[in-house]
Amino acid sequence: MRTGAAKHSPRAHRSSPTFVSLTGPAGNIGDALIRRGTLDWARDTSDVLVAYVGEAPDAWLEQLGVPADAIVLRSKRSVPRWLWMLATAPRHPVLIFEAGEIPLDRGNEVRELVFLAETAIVRLKGGVVMRPPRGIRAPTALPLWLHRQAARLSQIALWRDAASAAAIGSPSIAPDIGFVAGVRAGRPWADRDELIISLRGARPLPDDAWVQAVRATAAAGGLRIRTVVQVREDEERARELAALLDGEFEPWGDTDALAQEALLRERYDGARLVLSDRMHVLVLAALSGAAPAELVPHPTRKISDAFATIGLTAVSCDASTTDAEGMAAFLRTQLRRGTETAECVREAVERLTALEADVRETIRAARS
CATH class of the missing domain: 3.40.50 (Rossmann fold)
Structure with missing residues (x-):
């Protein structure tokens, strides 16, 4: 340069x-x-x-x-x-x-x-x-x-x-x-076997009701839980979440950014549901065919409004006003939106x- x-x-x-x-x-x-x-x-x-x-x-x-x-x-x-x-x-x-x-x-x-x-x-x-x-x-x-x-x-x-x-x-x-x-084909829906989570490190840890809802959703769907890191400052939070959920933690570590991005996209290719309060975690997840979901206390409208622009509404749920069963119901609903997500993404592209x-x-x- x-x-x-x-x-x-x-x-x-x-x-x-x-x-x-x-x-x-x-x-x-x-x-x-x-x-x-x-x-x-x-x-x-x-x-x-x-x-x-x-x-x-x-x-x-x-x-x-x-x-x-x-x-x-x-x-x-x-x-x-x-x-x-x-x-x-x-x-x-x-x-x-x-x-x-x-x-x-x-x-x-x-x-x-x-x-x-x-x-x-x-x-x-x-x-x-x-x-x-x-x-x-x-x-x-x-x-x-x-x-x-x-x-x-x-x-x-x-x-x-x-x-x-x-x-x-x-x-x-x-x-x-x-x-x-770029849209990715990802794995066939029936072969997808992970629920992936990536949350901001600056937020408080989720409460017991959130943990219960995520565990129940993964168990009911036969999904493994994996936590990943798309922003370096969130790495410790991903480690903590994996411990809370008995999931697999995948650090960023010393991997260079391009290799980390490639790895994350492969992970999203195999996910049915990706849960995050980072908008571009959910954008990349949707491009891989995974259903996006934001489940945190007091979510801003940033994610819900941006996804509404592509026709995918109701991707966010306020965990501060929803009990464990309500959160689990929201996540189950998101899991049924794979085809809808793919169509909205295609039109956005x-x-x-x-x-x-x-x-x-x-x-x-x-x-x-």
Whole structure:
């Protein structure tokens, strides 16, 4: 990867660049999943790709598959260079923001003002601004207003849930970009023999009623319980859950992120039910044909709203207001939704494929 400014590369003068933001922690496979999807939409839109990756290590670039000839900008110290490259780019640059959750609580005013300025610069140059499917978190007045103006200036701005779209005043709702990771056939339903769990380490341990419900569901379905790690900080929680449930614990350990992702997808291929409060655990599980379920106290609407976008409703249950039998009934219901899940995922992938085609046509038209 090149790390110098564009003025040192003769190629930068022959093509208007595509700028793409790809920040994220290397220990979160879900974040890598959606950044990789964003990068895939940016590929081949220019022979000059400029990627801002924040503080990410080289392993993150490998995990995403950032091209070796990309101009990579790191750390907040490179933000002025990023802005200068945008301001001095030839006509018709492309700016692609990263997918994911957008915090709009107090303290994000300056960041949103910078993003609005970036958007305005690109549009004034006759370029294209694209915001892939995103979700809004904790909106407050000024950051939301700034974000709304930037979204309206963008040719393509997509939202992964109806609440986020409504906050912006946009009709453009789309599946989470994580669904572009690829549908997998997985094992035949009758041969799937695992109930897989991956929960956030920051939450309290589940209570006895939750443990009873999960045990009963696994026993009734003849399923082995396995706990896995898709975010490094959740590893100890996975160990604790395996002990509580007499399940098998599968650590992340020293495995590199790409190998861990491949292993997890193999595990989801053999699962009937995957239980998590991590959205992209459930996205990958659904892509493998497993039924997704969120069963935690006071779940946020992040997962339920994003899955409702693809037509799969009622994937979440509030464990704080449900007894053991109610939780077990919820899990039994989810276990009967394998075919429904597969159909919703198929339609989501088709929708995202069409959206990528729209993005590429918008860029082509702007540069023609």
